[in-house]
Structures are given as structure tokens and as C-alpha cells.
Amino acid sequence: MRIGLLTGGGDCPGLNAAIRAVVKHALGEYGHTVIGFRNGWKGVASGDLQPMSRDDIRGVLDSGGTLLGTARFHPHRQEGGLEAVHATLEAERIEALICIGGDGTLHAASKVAESGVKVVAIPKTIDNDVAGTDRSIGFETAVHIATEAIDRIHTTAESHNRVMVIELMGREAGWIAVQAGIAGGAEVVLTPEQPFDIDRITAYLRHRHRAHANFSIVVVAEGAVPAANTSMEWQTKYGDFGEIVAGAVGEKVAAEIATRTGFDTRVTVLGHVQRGGTPLPSDRILGSRFGVAAVDAISTGHSEVMTALHGEDVVLVPLAEVAGKSKPVPQDLIRVASALA
Amino acid sequence: MRIGLLTGGGDCPGLNAAIRAVVKHALGEYGHTVIGFRNGWKGVASGDLQPMSRDDIRGVLDSGGTLLGTARFHPHRQEGGLEAVHATLEAERIEALICIGGDGTLHAASKVAESGVKVVAIPKTIDNDVAGTDRSIGFETAVHIATEAIDRIHTTAESHNRVMVIELMGREAGWIAVQAGIAGGAEVVLTPEQPFDIDRITAYLRHRHRAHANFSIVVVAEGAVPAANTSMEWQTKYGDFGEIVAGAVGEKVAAEIATRTGFDTRVTVLGHVQRGGTPLPSDRILGSRFGVAAVDAISTGHSEVMTALHGEDVVLVPLAEVAGKSKPVPQDLIRVASALA
Amino acid sequence: MRIGLLTGGGDCPGLNAAIRAVVKHALGEYGHTVIGFRNGWKGVASGDLQPMSRDDIRGVLDSGGTLLGTARFHPHRQEGGLEAVHATLEAERIEALICIGGDGTLHAASKVAESGVKVVAIPKTIDNDVAGTDRSIGFETAVHIATEAIDRIHTTAESHNRVMVIELMGREAGWIAVQAGIAGGAEVVLTPEQPFDIDRITAYLRHRHRAHANFSIVVVAEGAVPAANTSMEWQTKYGDFGEIVAGAVGEKVAAEIATRTGFDTRVTVLGHVQRGGTPLPSDRILGSRFGVAAVDAISTGHSEVMTALHGEDVVLVPLAEVAGKSKPVPQDLIRVASALA
Amino acid sequence: MRIGLLTGGGDCPGLNAAIRAVVKHALGEYGHTVIGFRNGWKGVASGDLQPMSRDDIRGVLDSGGTLLGTARFHPHRQEGGLEAVHATLEAERIEALICIGGDGTLHAASKVAESGVKVVAIPKTIDNDVAGTDRSIGFETAVHIATEAIDRIHTTAESHNRVMVIELMGREAGWIAVQAGIAGGAEVVLTPEQPFDIDRITAYLRHRHRAHANFSIVVVAEGAVPAANTSMEWQTKYGDFGEIVAGAVGEKVAAEIATRTGFDTRVTVLGHVQRGGTPLPSDRILGSRFGVAAVDAISTGHSEVMTALHGEDVVLVPLAEVAGKSKPVPQDLIRVASALA
Structure with missing residues (x-):
């Protein structure tokens, strides 16, 4: 044959x-x-x-x-x-x-x-x-690479008392974000499946940093979108989420967190390394x-x-x-x- | 509660x-x-x-x-x-x-x-x-560590034209051996589930080294046992397999391969590293x-x-x-x- | 004491x-x-x-x-x-x-x-x-993380016939870029020590892709700057390089390569993962x-x-x-x- | 040319x-x-x-x-x-x-x-x-592999309250043992350069386990030899150290520690994985x-x-x-x- x-x-x-x-x-x-x-x-x-x-x-x-x-x-x-x-x-x-x-x-x-x-x-x-x-x-190798990145960013977050936002792949579904988020112990995980409410997120981070922690990890799938109640405001500020480009969501989420909480916030867009290697x-x-x-x-x-x-x-x-x-x-x-x- | x-x-x-x-x-x-x-x-x-x-x-x-x-x-x-x-x-x-x-x-x-x-x-x-x-x-972490060891031993096997025997954990079942064997590209995998025939193994290695390769990887679960037709001879030589101790099977299999084929053969017993680490x-x-x-x-x-x-x-x-x-x-x-x- | x-x-x-x-x-x-x-x-x-x-x-x-x-x-x-x-x-x-x-x-x-x-x-x-x-x-851990990223991006570059640009840390000196570039087998390494000539780079990539390869890795230190003969043009297009922000150089270099060569070109900004982890x-x-x-x-x-x-x-x-x-x-x-x- | x-x-x-x-x-x-x-x-x-x-x-x-x-x-x-x-x-x-x-x-x-x-x-x-x-x-890759093994064995040592002995390569010099010992935080490191005194080692381990710890890591280079004052006794028991074979020293040291201290003691011989891989x-x-x-x-x-x-x-x-x-x-x-x- x-x-x-x-x-x-x-x-x-x-x-x-x-x-x-x-x-x-x-x-x-x-x-x-x-x-x-x-x-x-x-x-x-x-x-x-x-x-x-x-x-x-x-x-x-x-x-x-x-x-x-x-x-x-x-x-x-x-x-x-x-x-x-x-x-x-x-x-x-x-x-x-x-x-x-x-x-x-x-x-x-x-x-x-x-x-x-x-x-x-x-x-x-x-x-x-x-x-x-x-x-x-x-899939499992991508989760491994993403988790390793979260582990690495974790030590910087803790040492510098920062909120670290990390954008992972996943345009239609948040599999990598959710699994790497669980494995890396992220405080917040945003996926395409569940539109996010930036108010709730920043309220949670403020509560957490007041109560018992001085750092947080926020994982964002590249296809994450804001919930209807906040999307209007976001559209005005950042344009249509229908045209998301790489890095866009992570950077926007980080900008909002920084502005609303005053916490030192940084973003990493993991990108192509998620598809490669052994x-x-x-x-x-x-x-x-x-x-x-x-x-x-x-x-x-x-x-x-x-x-x-x-x-x-x-x-x-x-x-x-x-x-x-x-x-x-x-x-x-x-x-x-x-x-x- | x-x-x-x-x-x-x-x-x-x-x-x-x-x-x-x-x-x-x-x-x-x-x-x-x-x-x-x-x-x-x-x-x-x-x-x-x-x-x-x-x-x-x-x-x-x-x-x-x-x-x-x-x-x-x-x-x-x-x-x-x-x-x-x-x-x-x-x-x-x-x-x-x-x-x-x-x-x-x-x-x-x-x-x-x-x-x-x-x-x-x-x-x-x-x-x-x-x-x-x-x-x-x-389990999956153990398979990862075992596969990494096989990957490493692979380069030595090839560089030195050797048969490398590696003994992995698995007293009752050969899960680590089979999965790490597949992932590491082992030529032979011996498990407790299937009693092995040393004659067939050495015949296969001789054939392989004559035909197209100059090295081989043999993975042995610690609970692997010889088939009935060969076990008599093994018992005489090595004693009862009922009392297997760590390292015993791998070393015996390596000794038999070396004796019967004349190939440069080495054994590694991976041991406790399989249960540890991140x-x-x-x-x-x-x-x-x-x-x-x-x-x-x-x-x-x-x-x-x-x-x-x-x-x-x-x-x-x-x-x-x-x-x-x-x-x-x-x-x-x-x-x-x-x-x- | x-x-x-x-x-x-x-x-x-x-x-x-x-x-x-x-x-x-x-x-x-x-x-x-x-x-x-x-x-x-x-x-x-x-x-x-x-x-x-x-x-x-x-x-x-x-x-x-x-x-x-x-x-x-x-x-x-x-x-x-x-x-x-x-x-x-x-x-x-x-x-x-x-x-x-x-x-x-x-x-x-x-x-x-x-x-x-x-x-x-x-x-x-x-x-x-x-x-x-x-x-x-x-330093050595950062080089390791950067090299691992290049190794991963390598397989994507080859599989997709792409030019992959990767921006690494190094504002004043290109140590990470040079060492990870050597270790990862990069085709081009841009550092703050040596202002780069985008014409020479794209000419080299065109030659390489014509002659014997279908992919290339370009490593850019975040402090890399264009040589005097090209900097004027760059300033007009991208603004003053004196105010480089994270990701800026890598993206500009990638944009220029894509425009001038027509090759499928992607950029990764490795970012904070370089400072973290074991x-x-x-x-x-x-x-x-x-x-x-x-x-x-x-x-x-x-x-x-x-x-x-x-x-x-x-x-x-x-x-x-x-x-x-x-x-x-x-x-x-x-x-x-x-x-x- | x-x-x-x-x-x-x-x-x-x-x-x-x-x-x-x-x-x-x-x-x-x-x-x-x-x-x-x-x-x-x-x-x-x-x-x-x-x-x-x-x-x-x-x-x-x-x-x-x-x-x-x-x-x-x-x-x-x-x-x-x-x-x-x-x-x-x-x-x-x-x-x-x-x-x-x-x-x-x-x-x-x-x-x-x-x-x-x-x-x-x-x-x-x-x-x-x-x-x-x-x-x-x-050398550096071998130290990395050896350190990774110590890191892995560390978690088992701690979880099981054990003394873990790990034998590393180094017949003439103890470079891997000393560097991996420092990097892995070993309690004891035995090298060819310094003949060891088993009495001092076991006294130290007993002291440590009484005072503040319930586990220890002992790193042994394959060429480590006992000091003159104890070598006589060792020779009687284990034969001439001039004919050391792989695994021999580690196993002997582990046996002595177990006998003299009563601590649960295990040995790992890392072997060929130290020379291989990426x-x-x-x-x-x-x-x-x-x-x-x-x-x-x-x-x-x-x-x-x-x-x-x-x-x-x-x-x-x-x-x-x-x-x-x-x-x-x-x-x-x-x-x-x-x-x-």
C-alpha cells in the first residue's frame, strides 16, 4: 500500500x-x-x-x-x-x-x-x-514550558513584591492557561471560556495584598475577553477586542491592574517558545x-x-x-x- | 469538620x-x-x-x-x-x-x-x-526522569558502540519501563508482565548490530523475570529470582548480553532519583x-x-x-x- | 561582630x-x-x-x-x-x-x-x-534560560521556514545575547557593543536562505542600536533609540527583516523569565x-x-x-x- | 591545509x-x-x-x-x-x-x-x-546532572528521614563531587584528594541528627579512599581499595553508616548518565x-x-x-x- x-x-x-x-x-x-x-x-x-x-x-x-x-x-x-x-x-x-x-x-x-x-x-x-x-x-509539553515560565516569574514576583501578568497561548480555549495556572499556583487565570471582570480581579488582588501576600501571578490566555459590563469601557480605551493581536490582552490587563491598584505590575508574553523544543x-x-x-x-x-x-x-x-x-x-x-x- | x-x-x-x-x-x-x-x-x-x-x-x-x-x-x-x-x-x-x-x-x-x-x-x-x-x-514525573536518563545514556551508547542496560523501578508492573522505553526509543523493554527469553533478546541484538546499528538500549524493570524455558539455567547461575534485590536483574541481563554477544555492555541502575525532585x-x-x-x-x-x-x-x-x-x-x-x- | x-x-x-x-x-x-x-x-x-x-x-x-x-x-x-x-x-x-x-x-x-x-x-x-x-x-542561569528558549524556537523556525527574532536582556552589554547566541547557534547576534547595520543583516539572511538554509535565528540584546549610517532612517520611522522600551528593538528589527526580505518573520521578547527560577x-x-x-x-x-x-x-x-x-x-x-x- | x-x-x-x-x-x-x-x-x-x-x-x-x-x-x-x-x-x-x-x-x-x-x-x-x-x-554539564540528582534525592531523604549516599564519577579527582556537593547542599563530601575517616563522618551525622535534622546527604566520589587509621579495618572487611569497582565505595560507606548509626541509609550510584545528554x-x-x-x-x-x-x-x-x-x-x-x- x-x-x-x-x-x-x-x-x-x-x-x-x-x-x-x-x-x-x-x-x-x-x-x-x-x-x-x-x-x-x-x-x-x-x-x-x-x-x-x-x-x-x-x-x-x-x-x-x-x-x-x-x-x-x-x-x-x-x-x-x-x-x-x-x-x-x-x-x-x-x-x-x-x-x-x-x-x-x-x-x-x-x-x-x-x-x-x-x-x-x-x-x-x-x-x-x-x-x-x-x-x-x-499540549502537555506546552503546559510544561508555560509552567516552568510561571515558576521562574514567581521568584521575581516574590522578591520584588510585584504583580506579574503572563500571557499564554490559547485563542479559542484556555487549556494551557488553566493547566499551567493550576500547576504554577497562579492567583488569577483568564480564559476565552469565561469573560473576565477587571473590577473583580483588581478587588481580589487588593484584598490579597492587604491580607497576607505581597505578590501575585495573573495568567491570561491570548483569547481572553472582558465581560460585557466592562467591555464598553475597554473598547473605548483599547479598541475592539475582536482584533486581538499577540500580547495585546496581557498588556491591557497589566495596565489596568497597575492603574487601579498602584501595584508594581509587569507583563511577559511567552510566545513561540511554547511550541518548541524537546x-x-x-x-x-x-x-x-x-x-x-x-x-x-x-x-x-x-x-x-x-x-x-x-x-x-x-x-x-x-x-x-x-x-x-x-x-x-x-x-x-x-x-x-x-x-x- | x-x-x-x-x-x-x-x-x-x-x-x-x-x-x-x-x-x-x-x-x-x-x-x-x-x-x-x-x-x-x-x-x-x-x-x-x-x-x-x-x-x-x-x-x-x-x-x-x-x-x-x-x-x-x-x-x-x-x-x-x-x-x-x-x-x-x-x-x-x-x-x-x-x-x-x-x-x-x-x-x-x-x-x-x-x-x-x-x-x-x-x-x-x-x-x-x-x-x-x-x-x-x-507516575508521570518518574517516567520523565527515567526518559531523561535514557536520552543521556543514548548519546554514550552511540558514541561508544555499546549496549546500555538501564534498570528502572517497577516491582509488580512495568509501567515506567514501558513508557520510558517508548519515549526513549529503547530497543528492548523487559517487564514483570512478560517473562523474558534471553536467547531471543541476544539474537535480536546480534541481528540489529549486524544489520544497521552499532548500539542498543535495553530497559529492564526491577521486577522483570526470565521465562520458564531459561529460568532453570538462570537459577543455577544467579539463584532464585524470587529474592530479587535492587540492581540484580539489570546486572544479570547485562552480564548475559555481554557474554553471549561479545558486545561492550554497561549497566545503570537509576534508583532513588526516580521518586524525587520537582x-x-x-x-x-x-x-x-x-x-x-x-x-x-x-x-x-x-x-x-x-x-x-x-x-x-x-x-x-x-x-x-x-x-x-x-x-x-x-x-x-x-x-x-x-x-x- | x-x-x-x-x-x-x-x-x-x-x-x-x-x-x-x-x-x-x-x-x-x-x-x-x-x-x-x-x-x-x-x-x-x-x-x-x-x-x-x-x-x-x-x-x-x-x-x-x-x-x-x-x-x-x-x-x-x-x-x-x-x-x-x-x-x-x-x-x-x-x-x-x-x-x-x-x-x-x-x-x-x-x-x-x-x-x-x-x-x-x-x-x-x-x-x-x-x-x-x-x-x-x-549570569550563567540567565544564559541557560535564554539558550533553552533559542533551542525551542529553533524547531519552529525550521519547521515553518521562518526568521525568528528573539530579544534578550542586556541594556549596556550584550553578554547574554552573545553567549546564548553562540550556545544556541544563532545566525545573527546584535549587541550594544557593536551598532548594527540592517542592510548587512538582511543581505546576509537573503544570501543564507538562497544558498543552503530555509530558516534563521536572530538574537537581539535589548540595548542593541543601529549603526550611524542607518540610524537616521530608523529615527524617522521608529523614533529615538535613546528611549528604548522593552520589546522595542526586537520588534523593529523583525519588522525591517520582514519588509526587506519578504521572509516570514516572528519576534519573541523573552523578558522576565531570564531572571528567575532554579x-x-x-x-x-x-x-x-x-x-x-x-x-x-x-x-x-x-x-x-x-x-x-x-x-x-x-x-x-x-x-x-x-x-x-x-x-x-x-x-x-x-x-x-x-x-x- | x-x-x-x-x-x-x-x-x-x-x-x-x-x-x-x-x-x-x-x-x-x-x-x-x-x-x-x-x-x-x-x-x-x-x-x-x-x-x-x-x-x-x-x-x-x-x-x-x-x-x-x-x-x-x-x-x-x-x-x-x-x-x-x-x-x-x-x-x-x-x-x-x-x-x-x-x-x-x-x-x-x-x-x-x-x-x-x-x-x-x-x-x-x-x-x-x-x-x-x-x-x-x-565538566559543567556533568556537575549539573549530578546536582539535579542530589536535588531529587534530597526530597526523598527528607520525606523518609534517611541518610542518602550518592556515588558520583571522579576516580583521580573529586571535582564533580565537590561542586555538586556544594551546589546540592550535601552534608558530607568524600573525594580522592582527602582520605576520609569513617568515625568522624558517623560522629558528625549522629550529632546532626540529634541536634537539628532528620536526614543527610553524603556525596562520594568513586575514587574516595579511607584514611590510614581506618583503612586496615576496611581492608579486612571489604578487600583492597586499590581495586575499586563502580559502586563499591558508595555501597561500603552506606553500609558502614547504617551499621554504626542505625539510620535508614540508602545508596545511589549515578553512573553513566553523568556523561550524556544535552x-x-x-x-x-x-x-x-x-x-x-x-x-x-x-x-x-x-x-x-x-x-x-x-x-x-x-x-x-x-x-x-x-x-x-x-x-x-x-x-x-x-x-x-x-x-x-
Whole structure:
């Protein structure tokens, strides 16, 4: 069987573990041929590819990023994109495609499957908001990096009696913010799921600093938005939150806290470091398991499915059930974050 | 409500997160009193205790070990042990007990509950073999430390063309060995679940070194045992495997590999470092969630239950269903380990 | 002898190791009394202090920040500042003062010494620009954190074919930028010591991406400035570089690269995480050695000296020789950075 | 110019940084040809070599081990060894040789230089005992790994009220033990430089545990030996310390402490993990600087010299002054270790 393989969307740690697993298992267990497409769907559309051998995946298990490269390119949103993809798949006689990616890639995968090529998706996103799976590749490493940053900022906050605001990734969902907030012992965690009330936040910080502490950590997901009752005032001051740019929310929240409380307040925008570097074991393992499961799925006739983690098990879920959906942070977790603040 | 709190069995990373969560949530949400017992059940039996305040848990979230201390003491296995425990609980008017521990602690908890004190258990063990929960506190950090060690040994194996044997913890179950083996890209993983055949192992290593590699990593759980067909010979040479001591298996396996293959072979016994140090975010979060859930459980009238992770949810399972049972590594994971070797 | 102890200026990893060494050695070897002042010179001026016992320094060796707190307060720059300092020192019968700090603290120390109190300084600054010593406390940990960030960003740069600009601390000197740049394999390193020519940089990047690479890492110290021939144009576009604010240089450089080359370019401003967290062993050791040496110096009659690292030895240098001076990155190191780009 | 390049002796982190620097600088700055010999002197003797291009050194800066491989092979100690080396060097028209290694390699380099080939050595050893340089490649990373292990063991020691003995590398000199001991806050540090008195150690531990602590960390270099007054008894019990094998000293010291004090005592032998894994920035920088300096030295006519770190400068020292010598830990450092115990 000739299997195509690609990684799409933003890079993250654990992609190489999945690529390695697909290649090792497809070649070793089934004798398939694996064709790697470079730079995601862009490489499928343009025919930029390489046959994958065991040599290509040597020593990649503990490396971040993706050896295949990636790009934010979605064939179904480009004029002629899907046609170009189909042309390449046909020319290369690709019978099945394993697509490692986030929501955009899942959507593209559904579209491509309509043409008859078998498609199995593997979910990856540091934001952890792909529906239908407990976890996606890259999330736990991102939480680790974010928590490490909070730990570091903690010592400065305490030594200087400061409020430290740290903005983390998470445009649609606050998974990284909530988990790193719990793990780092943040006093306040702001997420896209729960519009925040700046008055309540500053009241809480004033109370805390009066009562028993001289510093605070405020974690802000990049997609956090102010609640309706305060958003008017914010819009006047800072413009429309619909056009949030990196760093914007964190800086605004810090500015408001500083102005309203008079506390020495600083902001850090963690940025791209959250997607890089050596993957945690849990992401290497998840990538490895998903890679093996995807090859097994394709080899046993499955299509239009996504590998998923359900508890301790790796299962297959229909793409139709998950593409286009999102997975918000559950109330339970948000409650733990605020109970321990 | 007066709640007793203890940590029993071996220490591990994430215990302080659980202690912190219990104290913060019990005091902040419910106004309970929390009495901490020192050194596990030993402290209950001897009345060694301290009321816990918010000051006691400041700054502990990212620290390893347990601030309450622990000991390998089981009241139900000591003459008069349970009586002493009950005497203290009565004298201190303890209405409920939160016990953080492994299988021994769960068992003791069941016994103590017979007297009428409410009991909620929180599972912790780096070995991950507590039944009824996807994960126990401490496991993921142990896997991380073990994987880091394999990563380090990898570079020496390659640079010197060696077979490196590394012995990891896991007396009854091979969870650390299998997960660190997958994450570290080990060629061979030996677990208590699957008796090993030294002939097959050495044949595989010879084949590998002839075909395409000049080094190998062999991961051995401390409870790994030889298969029946080879055990006779091993018994003659090394004595009864029933009396395995730390380091024994790794050294024997390394000696056999060296003798049979002639490859330069070295052994490392990772030992106590696997239970220590800064907890990973996932163990801090699990400890925090379990701590909050245990307090909620007790406050709403539950008893003889254990907090457990099922997929993304924290749930309560009856102690009777899990105490005395063990959770072996599933075949699925073992298969991934060998598929990617 | 009654010794005062303070930490001044920005916090950094390794301060607690120095504090611990001063207290342990002063109490254990000489039987001195140690009075800790809170929040740097501010605490001396206001009489905010605590006698230090062995209990106060338990468990702090591997923690970041300073348990004494710090503040950016310089008594010699405040009206009545020095007088308040002297009043406290006299009231508390302080015979000698150990000041851990950067250039501002060294300067204040010189002024205070004029009154007759013995003064020994210990140099700390993540910027490493204190003159007279090979290294200051905090520098190596900051380089480690910065390098780790570059390593992480590297995988994203490669996976997405991007130019990644990373702004690091270093207002007066580019020590962190140069060392992290060498360690992280950066293609371009911009420092305050060498005004940069944006034309040369973009020409080099274009050449590199044409010839053999599809990504680049550009490290920018926050105090980097454009060379005279281009600064005019920059001033028109971005305003005066004399008023650089955090993030400004990195963002400007990234904007210019993106505009001139058309490459996908992103910027990360690492910020406060560079000063925090667990100190590297080398900073714990340096702090410990400086602390012991400072106590020895005071106990043997020295004053107006700074502990310093010269090669493998800890020595004393006169404050007069180092206060007010700065230590730029040597050409040798800058040459290595560019030779390996 | 045709330059040969090899890494000899045990592997360590930072070797690849040195190899990369030699290749990049020799090719980029001077247009030399670089021939890499595989597996140290063994590859020179047998003619196992590869011309080095920029492709060979891509992505290796942050990797441990040596991409050239290494072996514990010394041509001057083998019958016909030097002749074979000379034959290869002549056949390959090698004009100069850059040898990265420890004392054995320095010695071999001196011998090879007698034949007229220019030789420049680069010192590496995790033991840090090469004379003539402040630091050798690999040392700081080894100290980091060892300190991390002590940090981890610390939490178990405290939680279980134990004496934890940890054996670290260092057969001839106790550099790792002393520096990791200071950084990890060990109570006792045993080195080859100072024969130890087990009576004094156990008396100290008993005193400490009576007075104010319930746990202790004892660091033992693998080459530590008992003092004359106790060695007789030890010899009777454990045999000749002249034949120390890995793990032996640590286990014996732990056994004696347990017997004499009755404290719960455990031993960990850290072993091979100390030589592996991602190099710290300081080792990447040292390797990079030494690599550039070695190429400069050869290109400007130097021979029979070693690159060395003196304070902040990289200098050249004559091989004759350093080969065969060793660098013990200075009393100053040992004093700091015991002052802070």
C-alpha cells in the first residue's frame, strides 16, 4: 500500500514521534510504502514529496518540530487547492493519507476523503481544543514550558513584591492557561471560556495584598475577553477586542491592574517558545501510539477516522463527529484553578 | 469538620500539591479543620500531628517529597496497630481521614473505615499500578526522569558502540519501563508482565548490530523475570529470582548480553532519583484535582472511596473495588513498545 | 561582630545561595550575628530588618529570587537616603555590611563605607557587566534560560521556514545575547557593543536562505542600536533609540527583516523569565563561594572590597577599582559568535 | 591545509560543539580540508575516516556524545600503534591534527607530534582534572546532572528521614563531587584528594541528627579512599581499595553508616548518565571557543599546544607542560564544601 503522510498547521513537540511511528510501523509490520509530503498540504498540492525510509527517522524521537515541515495552508480554502491535492495523490498512486494536524487539517482531510482516498487523521495542537480526544499531541509539553515560565516569574514576583501578568497561548480555549495556572499556583487565570471582570480581579488582588501576600501571578490566555459590563469601557480605551493581536490582552490587563491598584505590575508574553523544543515523554508516547494506531487503522480498511485518546485507550472516532467542533475547558478544571488561587 | 490527612508509603513528586489542595480547599471552601499526621500511619498510631494552616503549605506546589513525611508502616499488619490508630482518631475527634498513598495505604484505609471514621483515599505511586484510575500521582514525573536518563545514556551508547542496560523501578508492573522505553526509543523493554527469553533478546541484538546499528538500549524493570524455558539455567547461575534485590536483574541481563554477544555492555541502575525532585505539571495538576475532589467527597458524605482519573474526569470509585488489586500494563502499550523497537 | 546583609537591584538566581553561605559561615565559623535587611537599601533606610538564624536559610539553596526581598532603591540618589542608612546602621550597632548587588549597589556601598562601617560587596547581575570579576551571580542561569528558549524556537523556525527574532536582556552589554547566541547557534547576534547595520543583516539572511538554509535565528540584546549610517532612517520611522522600551528593538528589527526580505518573520521578547527560577549549579557555587569569602574578608579586617572570580580563584578587589565601571563583551567572544554563524 | 580531527577517551557533552566549530571555522575562514577520524585514535590507526562538510555538523550543537564516535584506544600503548597512526596520516597527507580528548589523548598527541605532524589538543573530561586549563569540555554539564540528582534525592531523604549516599564519577579527582556537593547542599563530601575517616563522618551525622535534622546527604566520589587509621579495618572487611569497582565505595560507606548509626541509609550510584545528554550552554560555548582557537592555532603555525581557559580568555599552553599532569580540587573549594555542610 502507498501511504501519504503530512503534518499541517502550527508545529509542536511530538510530531516527529508520530512520523517515526508511522514510518517504522508501516514499513516494519506491513511492508507499506510511505511518501512524506513537505510543508503540509502545500506539499501535497505542489507535489513536493520524498519516500520515507528508516534512515529519515533516525534520532528524531526527542526532537521538537516536524522533519517534514509544515505550513498554514488549507486546500479547501484555496482556489483550485483540492484539485491540486487530488492530482498529486492520483499521480503518486496514494491509496491512503495520514494527516497529522489540528482543526484545519481535520477539515481538509474530510474534504479529501470525499474523492475516495482513505484518510486517517492524528490530532495535534498545543491548544488541546480538538474535540473527541482527551489529549492532542503537543499540549502537555506546552503546559510544561508555560509552567516552568510561571515558576521562574514567581521568584521575581516574590522578591520584588510585584504583580506579574503572563500571557499564554490559547485563542479559542484556555487549556494551557488553566493547566499551567493550576500547576504554577497562579492567583488569577483568564480564559476565552469565561469573560473576565477587571473590577473583580483588581478587588481580589487588593484584598490579597492587604491580607497576607505581597505578590501575585495573573495568567491570561491570548483569547481572553472582558465581560460585557466592562467591555464598553475597554473598547473605548483599547479598541475592539475582536482584533486581538499577540500580547495585546496581557498588556491591557497589566495596565489596568497597575492603574487601579498602584501595584508594581509587569507583563511577559511567552510566545513561540511554547511550541518548541524537546517533547515531554507523554507527547512522545502519544505521538508513537497515534502513529501505530493510524497505520493499523489504514491497514484494516478504516477511513475518515481520527485516532483519539479515551482514558488509557487509543481508539478511532469518525472525522464527521469531530471536524469543526471545539473542546472547551471543563468547568471542573476552572473550578480547581479558582479554588486553589 | 475535623479532617485528618496523611501521606503513606514511598514518597513521590506531586504529594505536596495534593496536601496543599486539601488544606486550601477544606479551609477556604468549607471552613473545616485539617490535622496533618506526620510520617504516615506511624504518626496516626503515635499521635504525631499538627494542625494545618495556609502558612504550612506556602511555596510547596513545585517541591518534591511530602511535607508531612512518610513511612512504610501499615497499621493492619502491626500488632495493636489499628487500635492505636483508632485511639488517636477518637482522642483528636477526627471525623474523616484523607489518606494519600499506594496499595498498602488503600488497604489500611479500608480497615480504618470499618470503625466508622469516613475515609477517602488519593492514589499515588510512581509504579502506576493502583487499580481503578488511569493515573496515580508521581507516575508521570518518574517516567520523565527515567526518559531523561535514557536520552543521556543514548548519546554514550552511540558514541561508544555499546549496549546500555538501564534498570528502572517497577516491582509488580512495568509501567515506567514501558513508557520510558517508548519515549526513549529503547530497543528492548523487559517487564514483570512478560517473562523474558534471553536467547531471543541476544539474537535480536546480534541481528540489529549486524544489520544497521552499532548500539542498543535495553530497559529492564526491577521486577522483570526470565521465562520458564531459561529460568532453570538462570537459577543455577544467579539463584532464585524470587529474592530479587535492587540492581540484580539489570546486572544479570547485562552480564548475559555481554557474554553471549561479545558486545561492550554497561549497566545503570537509576534508583532513588526516580521518586524525587520537582513534579511535572501533570502531577501537580493531578494532585491538586484529587485534593479538591477528596475534600468535596468528604464534605458531601462520601466514604470508603478513592479519587480516580477516568479520561478527563476525576471521579470516585469504591475502595472495595480497587484495594488489593493491581493494574498491569495493557498489551496495547507493550505492543507499541515492541513495534517501534 | 554584628554584620548587616542585603540584596539590592534586580533579583536573580543564586542570591539565596550567597545569603545562605553568609549566614552559615558567619554563625558557624565566627559566631557573628547577622542582621538581614528587607528589600535592599530601602530596608536599611527604613529599619526593616530581621536577625538571621540557620532556620531562615533552610532549603533555599536551589530556589531563585532572594528571601530577603529587593528593591531598586539607591540611598545616594535619594534626598536624605544616606543619612537614613547611617542612622539605622548606628542604631543597630552594625559593624560591617555585606551588600549583594549590581553596579548601583556597589556605588551605594562605596558611599556608605565613607562613614566608617566596613563594607564588602558581592557582585550579582544577569547582565554580567560588573567590572573586575570574570562572572557575577545569576549570569550563567540567565544564559541557560535564554539558550533553552533559542533551542525551542529553533524547531519552529525550521519547521515553518521562518526568521525568528528573539530579544534578550542586556541594556549596556550584550553578554547574554552573545553567549546564548553562540550556545544556541544563532545566525545573527546584535549587541550594544557593536551598532548594527540592517542592510548587512538582511543581505546576509537573503544570501543564507538562497544558498543552503530555509530558516534563521536572530538574537537581539535589548540595548542593541543601529549603526550611524542607518540610524537616521530608523529615527524617522521608529523614533529615538535613546528611549528604548522593552520589546522595542526586537520588534523593529523583525519588522525591517520582514519588509526587506519578504521572509516570514516572528519576534519573541523573552523578558522576565531570564531572571528567575532554579539557579544552575555554577550560580549556586559562585554564590556560596562569594558568601564565604565575604565573611572571611570582613572577619579579617577588610573593607571597601568586592569578592571576585579570577579564573579558578575567588579574590578581593578594591571597590574603588570597579564601582562605576562596566565590562563589555570582549571582541574574542563576538568573533566566535560570528565565525560560527 | 588538510587537517585531521578526532575525539578520544570517554564521551561527554560539548564534543559536538567543538567538532562543529573546527569544521565551520576551518572551512569558512581558511578554506582548509577537514578529515574526521572515526572512534578516536582507533580510526586513525585503521584509516577509518570521512571528509567533513557543513552538512555533517548541521543540528549537532545541542546534542551530547560525539558524532565522530570514540574509543578508549591509545596508540602509544599498543604494539605498532604509533606506526599505524603515522602511516594513515602520511597516506592521507594530513598536515595537522586536532585531538579532542583527556589525558590519554594529550599523551598520544605528544607522541604523534614527534613525527612532524602539527598537533593541537582540546581538553575534555567530565572529571575536570586536565592540568593547565580552568575547565575542560563536559565538566559543567556533568556537575549539573549530578546536582539535579542530589536535588531529587534530597526530597526523598527528607520525606523518609534517611541518610542518602550518592556515588558520583571522579576516580583521580573529586571535582564533580565537590561542586555538586556544594551546589546540592550535601552534608558530607568524600573525594580522592582527602582520605576520609569513617568515625568522624558517623560522629558528625549522629550529632546532626540529634541536634537539628532528620536526614543527610553524603556525596562520594568513586575514587574516595579511607584514611590510614581506618583503612586496615576496611581492608579486612571489604578487600583492597586499590581495586575499586563502580559502586563499591558508595555501597561500603552506606553500609558502614547504617551499621554504626542505625539510620535508614540508602545508596545511589549515578553512573553513566553523568556523561550524556544535552550539553549546558557553558559546555557548548567552551567547545565552540576551543574549536575556533584550535583552528586559528594550526593556521598560524602553532603545534604541540593545548587550548585552555584562563579566566575569561582562551589561550594556548604547551602540551609538554600539561600532559601527564593532573589538577586536584583546590583546598579553597573543599573548605567551602565543608563550611556550608
